[in-house]
Every structure is written in structure tokens, then in C-alpha cells.
Amino acid sequence: MPSNAPATNTLPAALPTDIEVFRAGTRTADDGSVHTITEADLAASAAAYDPAVHEAPHTVGHPQHNAPAYGWIERFAVRDGVLQIAASKQVEPQFAEMVATGRVKKRSMSFYHPNDGSNPKPGIWYPRHVAWLGAQPPSVKGLKDVNFSDAGAICFSEPVTPTTTPTDPSPQEPDDMSKELQEQLAKTQAELQASKDEAAKAQAEAAAAKKAAEQATATAASFAETARANRKAGYVSFAEAQIQAGKLLPKDKEMAVATLEALADTKPVEFAEGDATRKVSPAQWLQDLIAAAKPTVSFGEFAGGGSGGNAAAQSGQAKGKSDAEIDQAAQAYARHHKVNYAEALTAVTASFSS
Incomplete structure (x- = not known):
């Protein structure tokens, strides 16, 4: 029976809200300087924070040059004297999973000093970044701010709980967890990039194959059109030759060509x-049938007079007249005298030859 229990391996879509990152009070920064930051200062920081001016990133540990970023902070808020991350965006799923599973717990808050010349909002403690740390928080003494090159960065690495003593002299083990997490995230990002590159390659190949197929279809259509045109030209030539041989009447030329075209794509017949x-x-059978028939009438042009003229009349040949002229005259005669085309053709041929 299938279980309705939710899957446990689904990566969280984003970081939770209301993540505490700094508590108001007198704090010792990583460089040893002491600063008093009030709840009003934090409220001003949250209100002045503008991602369009400077967007504070999420980082793991203290990487050089503030890279890579695993997400961006969209809004800050202050509650009960604690600065909180109200919302984040563009968070890497693997990073969110590490936060959810507790692999990174400690946060190191970095501000622009109010009097720092590079502060985007002078006069307030402007948020610069939030560094996430591994199993052990970093030592306060001697820890440098390597995330940013500006000299005005003020970093507070102690936990935000009220019971924390910033100057706790107890020895702490080096934090190797941050390096491990960075390596894992870097590997995951490399694998994702490789997948994207492979997908882009496959998409490009598919587009090229589609284009080649379209070109092949267009070429085949062009060849087919040319073949049909050549075939019709052959039928026209055949019909004209049979008219000259007297085996096909001029009036039947177009019908003969159309019939041959209609039969061209019909399957062969065995008999x-x-x-x-x-x-x-x-x-082909129809062409053979027409070609094998006896001539119905003989058209031609030669001079009359004497016995030659009488011979022309007897053989149905007309003096000085073209096939088209004879055909037109025969059709007009048949309509006027109410006779069939053969009788009319005989009559007009005799009249032209006399």
C-alpha cells in the first residue's frame, strides 16, 4: 500500500524568514573595535536598506572578494531589538538545504560604518553582508574582514543570543566547516553549470537538425514541383506530336494532357x-493506345492547282491553312450545320482544298 507521507529529500525552496543576525547593544567587532548600536540604529538600518543601492549577499564563511554569493537579502526588519532577515531571494537550493539541516548555524553580520566614505547611506549602519559559519564560530580576536576590500567594513561574529559574551576567552577550534561547505557548493554549482551546458548543446543540435530537416523538405518539394512541370511538358509534347500525326484532334489536346496528369500518380496495373x-x-497505357491508333485526319499545307489540288482534297489536306485554322473552322461548321466534328472537319478540309 503506497504511503501518503511527504518526501523527506525535497530541497527547501528558500530560506525561512525572521532569521536573527544582530542584537542591539555594545559589541566588539572582529577587528577589536567596540561599538554601541542601539535598537533605533538597527531600525534605521532596516528602513534605509535598498537592494538597488547595495544588495547584501549570503556567503559561507569569509571567502575572498565576497564570492561566491549563495543568495541575496531582499528586506531587513527589527523586532525586540534584534535585526532580522525578513526575506531573501535567488537562494541556491543546496545552500538552503544546508541551513535547514543545521550544517551552518552561526551568522556574522557586516555593516558599513556610518562615517565610512563608501557607505551608500551615510550616517547609518548600512548592512553589507551576512556570512554563514559552520560548527564553530570564528575567534573574535585577530579575525580580519576578507569579504570586502573596503576598510570601513565592521564585522560582528558573535552569536545573536543575549547570553553571548563577545569577549569570551575560551579557546575555540578552527572552523574548517565553512571551507568544506564552500567546496561542496562549488562542486554542486559546477555540476549544475555542466548540466546547463549539456542542455544548451542538445538544444543547439536539435535546432540544427530541425533546420536541416526543413531544408531537406523544401528541397524535396522543389524537386517534386520540377518533376511535375517536366512531366506535364512531356505530356504536352506527346499530345502535339499525336495531333501532327492525325491521331489526336486539336480540340482534345488540353483534355488529353489533363487526363494523363490525373493518371500519372495512379498505381501501375498488372494484366x-x-x-x-x-x-x-x-x-503510359493511354499514351500507347493513342499512339497506336489510326490517323483520323491528315493536316498539312501544300499548293493546290491541277491534279495535285484534287489529290489534296481527296486526302483531306488543306491548301495554305494551319492546324489551328482548320480546327476553328471545323468547330464553327459543326455548330452551324448541326453535324459532328468529323463531318465538319471533312467538309471544311474539302472546301479549303478546292
Whole structure:
């Protein structure tokens, strides 16, 4: 029976809200300087924070040059004298998982000093970044701010709980957890980038294949169109040759060509012819039938007069007339005298030859 229990390996979509990062009071910074930051100061910091001016990143440990960033802080808030992260955005899922599983717990808050010349909002403690630390918090004494090159960075690495004593002299082990987490996150990011590169490559290959297929289809269509045009030209040439041979009437030329085109794509037909079986396309069969027929009339042009003229009349040939002229005259004669085309053709041919 399937279980309805939620999956336990789903990565959190984002960091939780209301993450405490700094408590008002007199604090000793990582460089040994002592500063008193009141609740009003923190309220001013939260109100003045503007990501468009300076967006404070989430970092793991204290990487050089403030890289890489694993998310960005969207808003700060103050509650009961504690500065909190009200909302974050663009957080790496692997980083959010590490926070959710407790692999990084301590936070190190860094501010711009109110009198620092590089402070984007002079006169207030402006948030610079929040560094997440591993199993052990860093030692207060001698810890340098290596996240930013500006000299005005003020970092407070002690936990935010009220019971914390900033100058706790108890020895602390080196924090190697931050380095391990950075390496893991870097590896994950490299794998994600490799996946993105592979997907982009596959997309490019698919686009190239689609383009090649479209070109092949266009080429095939062009070849097919050319083949149809050449085939029709062949049928037209065939019909004109049969008209010249007297086996096809001029008026039937267009119908003969259209019929041959209609039959061109019909499947070949097999039939017995003597002791053999013949396979032929209907279009070819019709062409063979027309070509094998006896001439119905003989058109031609030659001079009349004397016995030659009488011979021309008897053979159905017309003096000085083209095929088209004879055809037009025959059609007009047939309409006027209400006779069939063959009778009209005989009559006009005789009249032209006399």
C-alpha cells in the first residue's frame, strides 16, 4: 500500500524568514573595535536598506572578494531589538538545504560604518553582508574582514543570543566547516553549470537538425514541383506530336494532357498479355493506345492547282491553312450545320482544298 507521507529529500525552496543576525547593544567587532548600536540604529538600518543601492549577499564563511554569493537579502526588519532577515531571494537550493539541516548555524553580520566614505547611506549602519559559519564560530580576536576590500567594513561574529559574551576567552577550534561547505557548493554549482551546458548543446543540435530537416523538405518539394512541370511538358509534347500525326484532334489536346496528369500518380496495373504478365501505369497505357491508333485526319499545307489540288482534297489536306485554322473552322461548321466534328472537319478540309 503506497504511503501518503511527504518526501523527506525535497530541497527547501528558500530560506525561512525572521532569521536573527544582530542584537542591539555594545559589541566588539572582529577587528577589536567596540561599538554601541542601539535598537533605533538597527531600525534605521532596516528602513534605509535598498537592494538597488547595495544588495547584501549570503556567503559561507569569509571567502575572498565576497564570492561566491549563495543568495541575496531582499528586506531587513527589527523586532525586540534584534535585526532580522525578513526575506531573501535567488537562494541556491543546496545552500538552503544546508541551513535547514543545521550544517551552518552561526551568522556574522557586516555593516558599513556610518562615517565610512563608501557607505551608500551615510550616517547609518548600512548592512553589507551576512556570512554563514559552520560548527564553530570564528575567534573574535585577530579575525580580519576578507569579504570586502573596503576598510570601513565592521564585522560582528558573535552569536545573536543575549547570553553571548563577545569577549569570551575560551579557546575555540578552527572552523574548517565553512571551507568544506564552500567546496561542496562549488562542486554542486559546477555540476549544475555542466548540466546547463549539456542542455544548451542538445538544444543547439536539435535546432540544427530541425533546420536541416526543413531544408531537406523544401528541397524535396522543389524537386517534386520540377518533376511535375517536366512531366506535364512531356505530356504536352506527346499530345502535339499525336495531333501532327492525325491521331489526336486539336480540340482534345488540353483534355488529353489533363487526363494523363490525373493518371500519372495512379498505381501501375498488372494484366495478362498472351503468356506474359504486363505491368504498366494507366498514363503510359493511354499514351500507347493513342499512339497506336489510326490517323483520323491528315493536316498539312501544300499548293493546290491541277491534279495535285484534287489529290489534296481527296486526302483531306488543306491548301495554305494551319492546324489551328482548320480546327476553328471545323468547330464553327459543326455548330452551324448541326453535324459532328468529323463531318465538319471533312467538309471544311474539302472546301479549303478546292
